[in-house]
Amino acid sequence: MSADRKFFVGGNWKMNGSKEAINGILQFLNDSKVPANTDVVCAPPMVYLPYVKERLQSGMQVSAQNCYKVASGAFTAETSPAMLKDLGVDWVILGHSERRHVFGETDELIGQKVKHALDEGMKVIACIGEQLQERENGLTEEVVFKQMKAIANNVNDWSKVVIAYEPVWAIGTGKTASPEQAQEVHARLRAWMSENINPAVGQSTRIIYGGSVNAKNCQNLGSQADVDGFLVGGASLKPDFITIINARC
Ligand code: PGA
Numbered sequence: 001m002s003a004d005r006k007f008f009v010g011g012n013w014k015m016n017g018s019k020e021a022i023n024g025i026l027q028f029l030n031d032s033k034v035p036a037n038t039d040v041v042c043a044p045p046m047v048y049l050p051y052v053k054e055r056l057q058s059g060m061q062v063s064a065q066n067c068y069k070v071a072s073g074a075f076t077a078e079t080s081p082a083m084l085k086d087l088g089v090d091w092v093i094l095g096h097s098e099r100r101h102v103f104g105e106t107d108e109l110i111g112q113k114v115k116h117a118l119d120e121g122m123k124v125i126a127c128i129g130e131q132l133q134e135r136e137n138g139l140t141e142e143v144v145f146k147q148m149k150a151i152a153n154n155v156n157d158w159s160k161v162v163i164a165y166e167p168v169w170a171i172g173t174g175k176t177a178s179p180e181q182a183q184e185v186h187a188r189l190r191a192w193m194s195e196n197i198n199p200a201v202g203q204s205t206r207i208i209y210g211g212s213v214n215a216k217n218c219q220n221l222g223s224q225a226d227v228d229g230f231l232v233g234g235a236s237l238k239p240d241f242i243t244i245i246n247a248r249c
Helices: 019-030 046-055 081-086 097-101 107-119 132-136 140-152 179-196 199-204 218-222 240-245
Strands: 007-012 038-043 061-064 091-094 123-128 161-165 206-210 229-232
Touching: 007 161, 007 206, 007 240, 019 046, 019 240, 038 091, 046 061, 091 107, 107 123, 107 140, 123 140, 132 140, 140 161, 140 179, 161 179, 179 199, 179 206, 179 218, 218 229, 229 240
Parallel strands: 007 038, 007 229, 038 061, 061 091, 091 123, 123 161, 161 206, 206 229
Antiparallel strands: none
């Protein structure tokens, strides 16, 4: 965390929810106060985006969990950034590990999506992260730098991008990266951005951590120098999310 970078907490609801369950989530979200100097962005399933957007307090924003790389056409079941913008949705998560590893999205496709979403005026939460075997083989840096490069090659305006470092082995497993493990990778990513883009981008871009963040571990993780917030999955469906958005307070 740094005073120069606004704290950012995203809630990735994944493929969870029903109107009834969402009403419960909206209740605790709308009863809470967003702390100063903090962005809170909730990402419900695509089909519920308008429902949530219409009911969510104005202090919080909504995000899609994915989008496609062109504006319209014969791409059955896909959603374009233009459509999201039309609904007033400004954020999109791209490159989530489940998109990469369950749906086979490549660095190349993710780069194209990042480019198109930014060109259409959206803001992007771009996700990267190594798998367990890659970490165990000492390949963490190589993997995240490669993913980062594929994203960076497609970014012109870094003020519209948040990088989410989410080690795949920590997502939905209850195995969180230790604060030191997260800090180490975040610091290396920031250094990579300073060297390969420019120092101002390295200094100003928010790098958030994701992977089994909960109400108990969020304070220690959030106190690390280069951890600027979180992308929260499971805990974003529970009142714990309110503790997490207040992790820095
Ligand atoms: P988790 O998911 O918090 O349930 O581990 C994080 C994510 O996938 O963004």
